[in-house]
Amino acid sequence: MIRYVPKAKYSYSAGQAQSVFLNGLKEKKILGTVCNKCKKVYVPPKMYCEECFKPTDGWVELKDEGIVHTAIASFVSWTRDRLEEPIISGTIKLYGSERDYVFPGMFHRICTTYDKVRDMSIIGAKVKAVWNEKRVGSIEDIQCFKEV
Amino acid sequence: MERSANVYRYGLIHVEVRKVRKVAIIGAGMTKFARRHFKTPQELVQEASIKALEEAGLGYNDIDCVVIGSAPDAFDGVHQKGEYLFPAMNKPMTRVFIGGATGVMVPISGYYHVASGMCDKVLAIAEEKMSQARPHPQAVFRYIWDPILETPIGPNLLWIFAMEMHRYMYAYKVPKEDIALVSVKNKANAADNPYAQLGGRITVDDVIKSEVLVWPVNRLDVSPVSDGAAAVVMVSEDVARRYTDTPVWVAGVGWTLDNTEWTGRDLSYNRYLEIAGRMAYKMAGIERPNKEIDVAEPYDPFDYKELMHLEALQLAPKGKAAQLVKEGVFNRDGDLPSSPGGGLLGVGNPIAAAGLMKVISLYWQLKGTAGKMQVKKPVYTGVAQAWGDLMQASTVVVLRR
Ligand SMILES: [Zn+2]
Numbered sequence: 129m130i131r132y133v134p135k136a137k138y139s140y141s142a143g144q145a146q147s148v149f150l151n152g153l154k155e156k157k158i159l160g161t162v163c164n165k166c167k168k169v170y171v172p173p174k175m176y177c178e179e180c181f182k183p184t185d186g187w188v189e190l191k192d193e194g195i196v197h198t199a200i201a202s203f204v205s206w207t208r209d210r211l212e213e214p215i216i217s218g219t220i221k222l223y224g225s226e227r228d229y230v231f232p233g234m235f236h237r238i239c240t241t242y243d244k245v246r247d248m249s250i251i252g253a254k255v256k257a258v259w260n261e262k263r264v265g266s267i268e269d270i271q272c273f274k275e276v
Numbered sequence: 277m278e279r280s281a282n283v284y285r286y287g288l289i290h291v292e293v294r295k296v297r298k299v300a301i302i303g304a305g306m307t308k309f310a311r312r313h314f315k316t317p318q319e320l321v322q323e324a325s326i327k328a329l330e331e332a333g334l335g336y337n338d339i340d341c342v343v344i345g346s347a348p349d350a351f352d353g354v355h356q357k358g359e360y361l362f363p364a365m366n367k368p369m370t371r372v373f374i375g376g377a378t379g380v381m382v383p384i385s386g387y388y389h390v391a392s393g394m395c396d397k398v399l400a401i402a403e404e405k406m407s408q409a410r411p412h413p414q415a416v417f418r419y420i421w422d423p424i425l426e427t428p429i430g431p432n433l434l435w436i437f438a439m440e441m442h443r444y445m446y447a448y449k450v451p452k453e454d455i456a457l458v459s460v461k462n463k464a465n466a467a468d469n470p471y472a473q474l475g476g477r478i479t480v481d482d483v484i485k486s487e488v489l490v491w492p493v494n495r496l497d498v499s500p501v502s503d504g505a506a507a508v509v510m511v512s513e514d515v516a517r518r519y520t521d522t523p524v525w526v527a528g529v530g531w532t533l534d535n536t537e538w539t540g541r542d543l544s545y546n547r548y549l550e551i552a553g554r555m556a557y558k559m560a561g562i563e564r565p566n567k568e569i570d571v572a573e574p575y576d577p578f579d580y581k582e583l584m585h586l587e588a589l590q591l592a593p594k595g596k597a598a599q600l601v602k603e604g605v606f607n608r609d610g611d612l613p614s615s616p617g618g619g620l621l622g623v624g625n626p627i628a629a630a631g632l633m634k635v636i637s638l639y640w641q642l643k644g645t646a647g648k649m650q651v652k653k654p655v656y657t658g659v660a661q662a663w664g665d666l667m668q669a670s671t672v673v674v675l676r677r
C-alpha cells in the first residue's frame with residue numbers, strides 16, 4: 129500500500145453575500161437577502177434569487193431564534209473515528225418566512241441532551257443562538273443554538 | 277394521492293419528447309460487489325463491459341459511443357477517473373456525474389445518445405472502488421460541504437441521512453422499527469442475488485441493536501461500502517430487433533437538480549424526485565404510477581431512503597410507505613415488489629455502480645431472467661431511481677418490455 133497524505137490546501141473566497149453575512153455574525157446579527165418578487169428570504173444569503181433568476185433586492189436582519197427542523201447525535205467524526213460524547217447538530221428554521229417547503233435556515237450545533245434528540249422532543253423546539261464573547265466573523269461565532 | 281402543493285411552481289415539466297427514436301437495453305453485466313476487490317478499477321470496468329457485450333451479442337468494435345459514470349474521483353484515488361477507467365479507443369466518450377444519482381444518469385445519458393439519432397449502439401458503464409480511500413472513504417466526503425459555513429461544524433456524510441431520516445420520522449410519526457423492516461427485506465432478497473455482498477437473514481432487533489453511528493442511524497440501517505462495476509448496452513430499435521427477441525425498452529427518463537440549500541428545505545420529502553418521476557412517467561404515458569408500475573427499484577443506500585423514494589415516486593402516499601412494507605406490499609410476492617434483488621442494502625453500494633445495478637435488476641425482472649429474484653406477478657413496466665449530491669439530485673428511468 130502506498131501511504132500518502134494529500135497536502136492540498138485551499139483558501140476559499142467568501143464572496144459578496146457570505147462576506148456580509150460573516151461580518152454580521154461578528155455584530156451578533158443574522159443577515160439574509162430578500163427577493164421582492166417572490167418574497168423569498170435567503171439565509172445563508174445569495175446575491176441572486178434562484179427561483180426568479182434575478183438579483184436579490186436587499187438585506188434584512190432576522191432574529192437569532194428559530195425552530196429546530198431536524199436534529200441528530202453523531203458518535204462518529206468526519207474521519208469516522210468513534211466519539212465518546214456525541215456532537216449534536218441539525219437545521220434551524222429561522223423566523224421570517226411564510227413558506228413551508230423552503231425557508232431561511234441554518235445548519236449548526238444544537239446545545240441539548242442526547243435524550244432529547246432520541247425522544248425527538250428537541251425537534252420543533254424554539255432555540256436561540258448562543259454567541260461567543262470573542263467573534264471574528266465566522267460561523268463559529270455562534271457556539272450553538274440552545275433551547276429557550 | 278396527496279401532491280406536493282408547490283410542485284408545479286418550480287421547474288418542471290416543460291420537457292416534451294417528440295420525434296426521438298426508441299431505445300432498448302439488450303445486454304447487461306456486473307461484477308460481484310465486494311468490500312474490497314483485488315481487481316483494479318479498470319479491470320472491474322472490463323469485466324462488467326465484456327459481460328454486457330456478450331449478452332448483447334456485440335463486440336466492442338460494434339459500439340458507436342461510450343458513456344461512463346463514476347462518483348467523486350477521490351474514492352478511487354485517481355483524478356480524471358472517466359478517462360482513466362476506460363480506454364475508449366477513439367470512440368466518442370462522455371462521462372456523467374451527479375453525485376449518488378450518477379448510476380441512473382448513465383443509462384439516461386445512454387438513452388439520449390441513441391434517441392437523438394447520434395449513435396446506434398452505446399456501451400454505458402458505471403464504476404466505483406471505494407475501498408482504496410484511507411483511513412475510511414467517509415473522510416472523502418469532507419469536501420462536498422460549503423467550506424465556509426458547513427465544514428467547520430465537522431459533518432460527515434452520515435449526517436445528511438440522519439437529518440433527513442429524523443425529520444421524516446418526526447413529520448410522519450414513523451418508528452425506527454418500521455423503517456428497519458426495509459433493511460430486513462432487502463438483505464433477505466439479496467441472499468438470492470449472486471452478485472450480492474451482504475445478503476442474509478437479519479431481524480428488526482438486529483438493526484435496532486446494531487451500533488449507533490449518528491442517531492437515528494444505526495449501522496444496519498446503512499448499505500455497505502463496496503467495490504464494483506456495472507454496464508449495459510443500449511441500442512436503437514432496428515438494432516434491437518436484429519439482435520434479440522426480448523429487448524427491454526426505455527419508456528421514460530427524468531432527472532432534476534435542486535439547489536444546495538438543504539439547510540432551508542423541508543427534509544421529510546424529496547420534491548425534486550417527485551418532479552423527476554413525473555417527467556419520466558409523462559414520457560412513458562403513465563398516469564397512475566401506483567397502479568401501472570409492476571416492480572420498483574428505488575434507491576436504498578439507507579433503509580428509510582427506500583420509503584421516501586417510494587413516496588416521491590408516487591408509489592405510496594406520503595408517510596405511508598412503512599405501513600405498506602409491514603403489510604407485505606413491497607415483498608417479492610407482493611402487489612408492488614420493491615428492490616426484489618436486494619438493493620444497495622443487500623447487494624452493496626459502490627456509488628455509481630450501485631445506481632446502474634438498480635436499473636440492471638429491473639432489466640432482469642422485465643426480461644424474466646432474474647432467476648430466484650424473479651417476482652411472482654407478471655411484470656411489464658418498472659421504475660428504477662437514484663438520488664444524490666447535497667440532498668438535491670434525482671434520476672429516474674422507466675423500463676417496459
Ligand atoms: Zn425571487
